[in-house]
Amino acid sequence: MPKPREQKDNHLIYADAVGSRGKSGVWFGEREDFKAKQVSVMDAVKERIEWVPVEDAVMAISLDPPGIVLMAPNPSLPGIIVLADGATAENTEHLKKHYTEIVQGVLKDANIAQED
Numbered sequence: 001m002p003k004p005r006e007q008k009d010n011h012l013i014y015a016d017a018v019g020s021r022g023k024s025g026v027w028f029g030e031r032e033d034f035k036a037k038q039v040s041v042m043d044a045v046k047e048r049i050e051w052v053p054v055e056d057a058v059m060a061i062s063l064d065p066p067g068i069v070l071m072a073p074n075p076s077l078p079g080i081i082v083l084a085d086g087a088t089a090e091n092t093e094h095l096k097k098h099y100t101e102i103v104q105g106v107l108k109d110a111n112i113a114q115e116d
Contacts, residue, residue, distance in 0.1 A: 026103040027079035029113030034078030037112055041080060044106040045071060049099070060099060065091035069099045079115075 028034055042058065045051075051058040057072035067086030074081050080103050084095040107114050 025074065025079050025081045026100055026107060027077065027115040028107070029115040031078050035073070037078070037110070038073035038080065040110060041103065041106050041112065042071070042073060044110065045080075045103055048102050048106070062086070062095055062098075065094055067091050067095045069095050071099060071103065 028037060030037070046058055049058070049060045051060050053059075054070065054072075057070055060069040060071070062069065065086050065088075067084060069085075070081075070083045072081050073079075082096060082100050082103060084092050084099065086092040086095045104114060
């Protein structure tokens with residue numbers, strides 16, 4: 001019997017196919033003016049990766065290991081969502097870690113505090 005899709009009205013990206021329950025993210029330690037900071041962080045992330053435009057997000061394509069990563073500002077919380085699919089659990093974890101570190105580097109360079 002098919003199971004109805006879980007309602008996720010508060011998420012920007014519906015990523016059931018890449019296991020959204022395992023998504024990672026980088027959360028800002030600062031809540032003030034977070035939407036403007038999300039825009040500047042996403043612009044800086046684009047300068048550090050090969051990416052494909054997706055409305056309100058960026059999609060990185062990796063050949064080593066093979067996989068895709070979607071990064072987008074969280075619409076309701078101060079942070080950037082990082083969703084990875086590397087076809088295997090090991091590749092997915094590697095991609096998630098690598099691209100999360102890129103976002104963290106952008107935050108550090110922009111002097112934006114990261115939540116622990």
